[in-house]
Every structure is written in C-alpha cells, then in structure tokens.
Amino acid sequence: MRIFNLTTLRTAASRCLVCLLIPALALAPAWGQPVGAPSLGPASAVDLSPALERRLGEAIMVDGRRDPAYISDPDISQYLNAMGRRMAANAPGGAPEIEIFGVRDPVLNAFAMPGGFIGVNTGLIVGTAAESELAGVVAHEISHVTQRHIARGLTQQTKSSHLLLATLAAAVAAALIPGAGNLAAGAAAFGQAAVMEQQLGFSRDAEQEADRMGFEILRKSEYDPNGMAQMFGQLAKAANLNEGAGGGIYVSTHPLSIQRMSDMQNRIRQLPPASYRESDEYWFVRAKSRVIQATDPKALRQAVDQMQEETRTTDTGSAATIRRSAAWFGISYAALERRDLKEANRALQRAEAGSPPSPYLDVQRIDIALAARDYARALTDSQAGIKRWPGRRSFVLRQAQALQALGKDKEAIAFLQEQTKRWMGSEPVLFQMLAKSQERVGETVVARQTMATYYSMMGMLPAALAQLTQARTLTQDFYIQSQLDVEIRSIRARIDEDRRLLERFKS
DSSP states (O other), X not given: OOOOOGGGOOSHHHHHHHHHHHHHTTTOOOOOOOTTOOOOOOOOTTTSOHHHHHHHHHHHHHHHTTSTXXXXXXXXXXXXXXXXXXXXXXXXXXXXXXXXXXXXXXXSOEEEOGGGEEEEEHHHHHHOSSHHHHHHHHHHHHHHHHTTHHHHHHHSOHHHHHHHHHHHHHHHHHHHSTTTHHHHHHHHHHHHHHHHHHTHHHHHHHHHHHHHHHHHXXXXXXXXXXXXXXXXXXXXXXXXXXTTOOOTHHHHHSOOHHHHHHHHHHHHHTSOOOOOOOOTHHHHHHHHHHHHTOOSHHHHXXXXXXXXXXXXXXXXXHHHHHHHHHHHHHHHHHHHHTTOHHHHHHHHHHHHTTOOOOHHHHHHHHHHHXXXXXXXXXXXXXXXXXXXXXXXXXXXXXXXXXXXXXXXXHHHHHHHHHHHHHTTTTOTHHHHHHHHHHHHTTOHHHHHHHHHHXXXXXXXXXXXXXXXXXXXXXXXXXXXXXXXXXXXXXXXXHHHHHHHHHHHHHO
C-alpha cells in the first residue's frame, strides 16, 4: 500500500501522527507478494521489545484519536476489530493485541503502526467489491505486526534507527507535554528522506513475508483467497502500474502488482475447492464509509448518486437484496448528515423493505429519532436494540444518550456503571458520558475520577493526573483523599516511566 496520505490531516497533532508513521514505515505496507518469500528471522527484542513497541504505538495514538481524520464510529470500529481478531487468531504462533481503526481518507490505503495498531482508510473500504478483498489487506497488515517488521525497521541500521527513534521520542513527548506535536512534525520531516532510502532493500523482503503469511491467514480465516488477487488488480489500476511503467517510490519499493497478482493466482490454483464466509455487515460498513469520507457537499452528492445507482441493480437473490438495502441505508445516512429527516426516513423505509433485520438499520432509526428530539422513542428503540443485538455497543451509547437527553441522569449513571464494566477496554467514551451525568447530579469528585479513567484509557496521562488532583481539592474526606492519592501515584508512575522512555530515545 502507499504511505499514509498527509493531505487529509488538518491539525498540528495529526501532522505529528502521520510524520511519525512515514519514517517508521518507510516500508509502507503494500500487501500480497510472491510465492516462496524469504523469512527475515527474529526481530531484535533487545533494541525494541514488544512492550516498548506497544507503548510507542499508544503514544502515537494519543494524537491520532484527536485527529479529524480518525473515525470513532463504534459500528465501523467494532466491525474492523472483529475482522482483525478473527484473522489474528489464525496467525502463525498467534498475534499480539491488535487494534484496527478507520481513517477518513479516499485514498486506497491501509497501514500498520508500532504495537499492533492498524489504520484502514475509508477509500480502501469503499474501493473493495467484496469483503474478502478488504480482509486480504487487513491480513497483510496483521502479518506486518506478527512478524515485527516495524521493530526490524527501527533497528536495522544504526543511522536510520537514530533518526527513527528521534521521531518516535517526539511521539512520547507529545503524550506527556501539551503542544509537543509540532516538535515531532519537524523532527520527522528532517529524517524522512534519508530513512526511506536506507530501508529500501528491507522493504521488499518484509512485504514478501507479509504476503505469504497474509495469504495463509486469509485462507484459514475462511475468507476467499481470491480477494487478495482481485485487490492486486485494484492496486495496479489505482497506482497506474504496468510492466515497464514507472511509478516513483511505490514501484521501487514494491514488486510490480501484475507480477504479484500472477503469483497469488498460482497459489490459489493449488488450493482445493472450498466454501467461504461473507458477512452482510460489510455492505453496511462500506455504505457508511462512503458517506463519512465525503467531506463537502459535492462529494456527498456524488456518494449519494453512486449509492442510488447500486439500488437500481436488477440482480436477484439474498446477496443482491442485502446490497440494495445497504445502499438505501447509505442514502438515509447521508440525508441525516444533511439534517433532512424526511428523506432519511424515506430511504430507511426502502432499506428495511424486504431486507432481513440489521443492527445498522435499527441504529439509523434511533439516530433519526434523536435528531428529531424524540428522545422517548430513541430510548425505547435503544432498549429494544440491546435485547435484539446484545453484542453491539452502538445501542448502549444511544440508550445513554437518550437517558441524558431526557434528564434521567440517575438512571444513566446506573446504566453506564454497568456498561463500563462490560465494555471496560472497548469504549472509553462510556466513562466520559458517565462523568457528565455524575457532574449533573452533584457527584463532582467521582465525576473527576471517572474522567481521569477516560483520559487514562485514551493515553492522555497528564489530563488524567489533572482530574485526580482537582478531585482531591474538592473533598475533605480522609478515606477518599487516600484513595485519590493511590490513583495519583499510579498515574505519576506511568508518566515517569514514559519520561524514562523518552530519555532512552534522546540518548
């Protein structure tokens, strides 16, 4: 894949994130490569342990989650991470913790970051024609993680490592000191060109290894391996690559896509016949991503026109019905973005007609009710949605939102306290919502403790420390103060650990 697109990032913090990614991933993930790819051998755990690599990724994500391009939509997040977990379970030797997130960017791209964080552009989701194509790219990125290609890239050459570690040190600084993101952007720009040139040869081997393992992960996860070969064709078209044609850095760092597609097809021909699973959910995520990446009225109109065309298909069968329903859902979602509730309702009714039940359609109905300030309806439908789709976080968030909108903060607190235990590591925003209701009912100390938990989960340790320190000044209760002191010491210890990490990179 191509390196992360800088043009979509608007803030200084976001520029920090992407500039950090470019040198660290001069081998920017392109997936799927020739048969018989070489093994690179074990990564250097001495120079960059898995725990240290994870902490680096977390530091980068502090700014990343605040970037306008970062997609916090729980449906897209839950879908991508369910796909990632399914394939990580089939990675040779298992996979470390994987976190996949969406990026609002029309470029056909995905990328791996330190510590198992994987970004997937909306352009990639929209640009695929089947779930197996998207899964093929994710499988390749998971292979980069399991083979610790980033660790190798950081430790491969002394000179480049110094430049890379300097930029990653800036990421840690950005997580520790407000406003440090600008420093990271400058440091990364300084080392980018040199590092990319020095890692050129390693990039080829890393990509070959990721292709080979990604193919096996895809197959064992019961996705159609043809999806990988089909994506080679998409990438070749997108990058305008042909035998003998130029293509700048992309061509020089990756084998030509025509060759890679041929190699993958050879592997596919050797497989015995098999049946593969495709989820209905893919089409709804694809439609939603099409709307999300449309950042201006013209682009939104084009997105609606494309989905209108998809509704006109004359294909028959259950798969075609799902695709039409998803297209109507996307049209409804776009109308809601324009605050055209009448059109949103009309399109949603078309989506529901003849279609099997879908959590996406049920959530859309709730969102229309919330937009119309029909909070009682939203609450009733959210409660029904939780019973119907117990594994979906979207309904939990909507029920809490409806309770707060109705002024039922005590009910919201009881509900959110239960849900935070259930979704502890998956949905930090539940703690943020809980703190809001606690503040409203006068539980000021507890509200700040809860917000500290939210900030801590987001990796924003100084903000968490500030909340706990403030909470301590609001109470004279010795027991509560003692409890807060323990939490404060814990956060300070983590900050001190990050500072030691920063000093290691500086040295």
